[in-house]
Amino acid sequence: MNRKSGFRPAFLPHSTAGLKPCPSGEPFTRRIVADFGEGADNRAAGGNATVREVAMRQVRYQVAMSLDGYIAGPKGEFDWIVSDPDIDFAALFAQFDTLLVGRATFEFMVKHGQATVPGTKIIVFSRTLQQRDHPDVTIVADKENETVAALRAKPGKDIWLFGGGLLFRSFLDAGLVDTVEVAVIPVLLGGGIPLLPPPAKHTKLKLTGHKVYGSGIALLEYSTK
Numbered sequence: 001m002n003r004k005s006g007f008r009p010a011f012l013p014h015s016t017a018g019l020k021p022c023p024s025g026e027p028f029t030r031r032i033v034a035d036f037g038e039g040a041d042n043r044a045a046g047g048n049a050t051v052r053e054v055a056m057r058q059v060r061y062q063v064a065m066s067l068d069g070y071i072a073g074p075k076g077e078f079d080w081i082v083s084d085p086d087i088d089f090a091a092l093f094a095q096f097d098t099l100l101v102g103r104a105t106f107e108f109m110v111k112h113g114q115a116t117v118p119g120t121k122i123i124v125f126s127r128t129l130q131q132r133d134h135p136d137v138t139i140v141a142d143k144e145n146e147t148v149a150a151l152r153a154k155p156g157k158d159i160w161l162f163g164g165g166l167l168f169r170s171f172l173d174a175g176l177v178d179t180v181e182v183a184v185i186p187v188l189l190g191g192g193i194p195l196l197p198p199p200a201k202h203t204k205l206k207l208t209g210h211k212v213y214g215s216g217i218a219l220l221e222y223s224t225k
Contacts, residue, residue, distance in 0.1 A: 057152050058178035059100070061161040061168050062092075063195065065182050070192035071165060076108075080187045084215040097121060097157040102167035103129060106137070123147065125167055148176050165197045173201050177224050180205060186216035 063071050064081050072078060099117065101109070103126035109115050115136065116122065122137040131139045140147055148171075151159055161171055171177050182195070205222035212218050 057154075057156055057158055059148060059159045059161050059171065059176055060096075060179045060181060061163075061171070061177050062181040063163065063168075063183070064185055065195050066185055066187050066189045066192070068188045068190065069195050070189045071163070071195050072193040073189055074191045076193065080189060081185055082187075082215050082217065084213045084217055086213055087217075093117070093120070095158055096160040098123065098151060098159045099162045100125065100159060100167065100171075101162045102126070102164050105163045105167070125170075144171060144174055144176060165193055165195060168195075169197055169200045172196070172203060172224070175224075179208070180222045180224065182220050182222075184218040184220065186218075 064078075065071050066080065073080060097119065098121045100123050103124065106115070106122075106124045106126070106129070115134070124134070124137050124139050125141075125144065126139055127141045129139050148159070161168060161177060168177070203224060205224060207220065208223050209221035210219060
């Protein structure tokens with residue numbers, strides 16, 4: 001992302017190269033599909049099925065966070081997010097084809113000319129924004145479970161829960177988040193927008209991977225399942 005544009009959302013893209021998996025860590029969920037071949041007759045006749053694994057689309061919350069737990073400063077600023085030459089933005093975006101964002105995050109994107117991402121579907125969860133005013137994105141009022149279920153039912157890449165904190169809390173409480181991937185920035189802000197605004201449900205996480213960059217950024221990947 002271009003620092004000169006001023007667009008510094010509280011989400012730090014990263015490269016998974018060199019990411020260390022933890023013992024028994026499962027990077028993504030799979031589902032078993034029975035392939036009966038062509039035609040209903042074959043299925044009705046009890047034809048031999050070939051079992052194959054298909055990777056399910058995951059909802060992944062990726063975010064940059066200060067060491068004291070904030071994803072943005074007291075005034076919503078992101079200038080504390082340091083750069084690292086080993087962070088591969090292109091590799092990250094290639095993993096996703098859908099972004100899920102809340103109203104405040106989307107309005108920030110619009111303000112900085114980043115309301116669309118080429119080749120990526122953007123779904124905005126808002127009760128106040130109108131679809132007719134934003135034809136290039138999909139506006140959804142509530143219906144989080146239905147929206148995610150519909151996305152998972154279709155083939156595609158993973159789904160990036162792009163923020164912000166309130167949307168993350170809502171999705172986490174509903175059991176819709178598969179992974180929490182936090183890039184811990186070596187800075188103490190002393191205040192700001194927290195990673196998980198209260199009140200929120202108690203959620204246990206399982207460490208599935210970690211990597212430390214030369215800049216001091218520590219990437220921690222957790223599964224919620």
